[in-house]
Amino acid sequence: MFGLSTFEYDDDGFRTCGVTGLHIHRSAEDMVKLFGLTAIVALLIGGIFAIFVALTRWELIGLLSPSDFYRYLSVHAWYLLIFWMVFMEIAILYVGGAFVLGRKLALPWVAKAGYALMAVGALVVTYGIWTQEVPNQAPLLTSYAPLPSPASFYLGAILFLLGALVAAVPFLGTVWREKREYPSKTLPLVTFGAFCTAIVAAEAIVGGLITFVPTFFWRIGWLAHIDAAWYRQMYWIIGHGSQQINLLAMITVWYFMTHVVGGAEVASEKVSRFAFVLYLFFINMGAAHHLMSDPAVGLGWRLWNTSYAAYGAVLASMIHAFAIPAGLEAGRRRKGQGGGLFGWLWSAPWRDPGFAATVMSIILFGFLGGITGVMMGQMQLNMTWHNTLAVPGHFHGTVATGTTLAFMGLGYYVVRLVFGREWVGGVLATIQPYLYAGAMSVAVLMMMYLGVLFGVPRRHPTVMDIPGTEFAFTAARPFFAVFGIAALVAIVGGALFVAVAVGSLLLGGEFTGDPRIEALRAAADGGDPADAPHHQSMRGTFVFVLVFFATFVVLWALNWLLLSQVWHVGP
Numbered sequence: 001m002f003g004l005s006t007f008e009y010d011d012d013g014f015r016t017c018g019v020t021g022l023h024i025h026r027s028a029e030d031m032v033k034l035f036g037l038t039a040i041v042a043l044l045i046g047g048i049f050a051i052f053v054a055l056t057r058w059e060l061i062g063l064l065s066p067s068d069f070y071r072y073l074s075v076h077a078w079y080l081l082i083f084w085m086v087f088m089e090i091a092i093l094y095v096g097g098a099f100v101l102g103r104k105l106a107l108p109w110v111a112k113a114g115y116a117l118m119a120v121g122a123l124v125v126t127y128g129i130w131t132q133e134v135p136n137q138a139p140l141l142t143s144y145a146p147l148p149s150p151a152s153f154y155l156g157a158i159l160f161l162l163g164a165l166v167a168a169v170p171f172l173g174t175v176w177r178e179k180r181e182y183p184s185k186t187l188p189l190v191t192f193g194a195f196c197t198a199i200v201a202a203e204a205i206v207g208g209l210i211t212f213v214p215t216f217f218w219r220i221g222w223l224a225h226i227d228a229a230w231y232r233q234m235y236w237i238i239g240h241g242s243q244q245i246n247l248l249a250m251i252t253v254w255y256f257m258t259h260v261v262g263g264a265e266v267a268s269e270k271v272s273r274f275a276f277v278l279y280l281f282f283i284n285m286g287a288a289h290h291l292m293s294d295p296a297v298g299l300g301w302r303l304w305n306t307s308y309a310a311y312g313a314v315l316a317s318m319i320h321a322f323a324i325p326a327g328l329e330a331g332r333r334r335k336g337q338g339g340g341l342f343g344w345l346w347s348a349p350w351r352d353p354g355f356a357a358t359v360m361s362i363i364l365f366g367f368l369g370g371i372t373g374v375m376m377g378q379m380q381l382n383m384t385w386h387n388t389l390a391v392p393g394h395f396h397g398t399v400a401t402g403t404t405l406a407f408m409g410l411g412y413y414v415v416r417l418v419f420g421r422e423w424v425g426g427v428l429a430t431i432q433p434y435l436y437a438g439a440m441s442v443a444v445l446m447m448m449y450l451g452v453l454f455g456v457p458r459r460h461p462t463v464m465d466i467p468g469t470e471f472a473f474t475a476a477r478p479f480f481a482v483f484g485i486a487a488l489v490a491i492v493g494g495a496l497f498v499a500v501a502v503g504s505l506l507l508g509g510e511f512t513g514d515p516r517i518e519a520l521r522a523a524a525d526g527g528d529p530a531d532a533p534h535h536q537s538m539r540g541t542f543v544f545v546l547v548f549f550a551t552f553v554v555l556w557a558l559n560w561l562l563l564s565q566v567w568h569v570g571p
C-alpha cells in the first residue's frame with residue numbers, strides 16, 4: 001500500500017521481519033500503514049490547533065476571541081484525544097494480533113469498511129464543530145446535554161464509534177482463527193494485552209452509542225427531552241472509557257517496545273496477565289471520578305467507585321509499572337548488557353528515538369499523570385483540583401505526554417519495520433523525544449500549579465480575571481509565561497516527530513537492520529533454565545519503586561496541606 005514499502009513477499013504474501021523475526025502478512029501490514037498514517041495526520045492537525053489554544057491561554061498573547069477559542073479547543077481535543085489515539089490503537093490491535101501471531105489479517109475488507117466509517121465520522125465531527133453557532137454550541141470533549149451541539153457533531157461521533165467497533169472485528173477474527181487452530185496454545189502476552197484492550201474498547205464504544213444515539217435523536221427533534229444527569233453518567237462510559245483504551249494500548253506498546261528495542265523479557269507472565277485481567281474488572285468504575293462533584297449521584301456511589309473499586313485498577317497499573325522496568329532490567333542483565341545497580345540502564349540505547357520515547361512515556365506517565373490522577377480521583381483532594389487548569393495539567397501528563405510518547409515510539413518503529421525506511425533527520429530524530437517530553441513536562445507542571453495554587457479555571461478564554469467577579473489572577477502571570485514558552489517548545493517537538501516520520505517515508509533510505517537489536521536477539525537464545533529472567537537481580541527497579549512511592553507520599557501530604565489551608569473552620 002502507498003507504494004512506499006521496500007520489502008519482498010513470498011507467494012502467500014508473507015515476509016519474515018529481519019529485526020523481530022515476526023512473520024508479517026501483507027494484509028495486516030497494509031492496514032497498519034493506513035491507520036498509522038491517518039493517526040499521524042490527525043496528530044498534525046490537532047497539534048496545529050494546540051498553537052491557537054495555548055496562545056490564547058497565555059494572556060500575553062491572548063490570540064483568539066472567546067467564540068473561536070471554544071471552536072478551536074473542540075477541534076484540538078477531538079483530533080488529539082480521539083482521532084490520533086484511536087486510529088493508532090486500531091493499528092496496535094493489528095500489530096498485537098496478526099503480526100505477533102504470524103497470521104493473515106482476518107476479514108481485511110471489514111478493516112477497510114471500519115476505516116471508511118471512522119474517516120467519514122471524523123470529517124462529519126469536524127464539520128459539526130466548525131459550523132456550530134456562538135455563544136454556546138461548541139461541544140468541547142464532553143458536549144453535555146442540554147448544550148445544543150450541532151446534530152451533525154453527534155452523527156459524526158456515532159459514525160466514528162461504529163467504525164472503530166467494525167475495525168476491531170478483524171483483530172478479534174484473527175485471534176479467533178488462532179484459537180481454532182491451536183486451542184491449547186496460550187496467546188502471547190502482547191496479543192493478550194491487545195485482546196483486553198479490545199474488550200475494554202467494545203464496552204466503551206457501546207456506552208458511547210447508548211449516549212450519542214438518543215442525544216442525536218433529541219437534536220433532530222425525534223425526542224423531546226434528554227435528561228442532563230442521565231447524559232453525564234452515560235457519557236463518561238465513553239469519555240473515560242476511551243482513556244482506558246489509551247491506557248491498555250499504551251501498556252501493550254510498552255511491553256512490545258521494551259522487548260523489541262531494549263531486550264526486555266517478562267519476569268512473570270502470570271503476574272502481568274493477572275494485571276490485565278484486573279483492569280477488565282475494575283477500570284470502568286474509575287469513570288465515576290468525573291462525577292465527583294455531581295449532586296445527581298449519591299455520595300456512597302461516588303465513594304465506592306472512586307476510592308475503593310478504582311484502586312483495583314490502580315493496583316494493576318502498579319504491577320505493570322514494576323513489571324515493565326523489571327523486565328527490561330532482567331532481560332538486559334541476562335544478555336550481559338550491564339551489571340551493578342543501573343548498568344542495564346546506562347548501556348541502554350538512549351539515542352534510539354523509539355526506545356527513548358518509550359522510556360520517557362513510562363516515567364512521565366507514572367510521575368506526572370498517574371500520581372496526580374490518583375490524588376485528584378480522591379474525594380477530598382478533588383475539591384482543590386476540580387475544574388481548574390490543573391485537570392488539563394493532569395491529562396496532558398497522561399495522554400498528551402505518556403500515551404503520545406509511547407505511540408510516537410511505536411511510530412518510529414512502524415517507519416522502520418513496516419515501511420522499511422531508515423529515519424532521516426539524524427540528531428534531530430535523536431533529540432525529538434527528549435524535546436517533546438521535557439517541554440511537555442514543564443507545560444504540564446505549570447498547568448497544575450496554576451490550577452491548584454491559584455485556582456485558575458480550565459476552559460476559559462479570558463485568563464487574568466473571571467468576568468463579572470472580583471477574581472484576578474495577576475499573581476499567576478509568571479507561571480503563564482513559563483507555560484506559554486514550554487507549550488510552544490512542546491509543539492515544535494511534536495512537529496519534529498511528524499517531520500521525521502513523514503520525511504523518512506518520502507526520503508529515507510532502505511532500512512537494512514540494526515546491529516544492536518540483532519545482537520540482543522542473538523544473546524536471547526541461551527537455553528540454561530537457571531538463567532531465566534526471574535532469576536536475575538531487579539534491584540535497580542526496586543530503587544525506582546522506592547523513589548516513586550516516596551514522591552507519591554510527599555505529593556499526597558502536600559495536597560492535604562493545601563486543602564487544609566483553603567478555609568478555616570472555627571474562630
Ligand code: HEM
Pocket residue numbers: 050051053054057073076077078080081084085140141142389392396399400401404443457458459460487488490491494
Ligand atoms: C504541544 C502539545 C499540546 C499543548 C500545548 C496543549 C495545550 C492545551 C491547552 C492550553 C488546553 C486548554 C486548557 C483549558 O483551557 O481548559 C488543552 C486542552 C485539551 N487538550 Fe491539549 N495540548 C497539547 C497536546 C495535546 C494532546 C497530544 C492531547 C491528546 C492526546 C490533548 C488533549 C486535550 C484535551 C482532551 C483538551 C480538553 C478539551 C476540553 O476541555 O474539552 N492535547 N490543550
Ligand SMILES: [Cu+2]
Pocket residue numbers: 239240243286287289290
Ligand atoms: Cu477519567
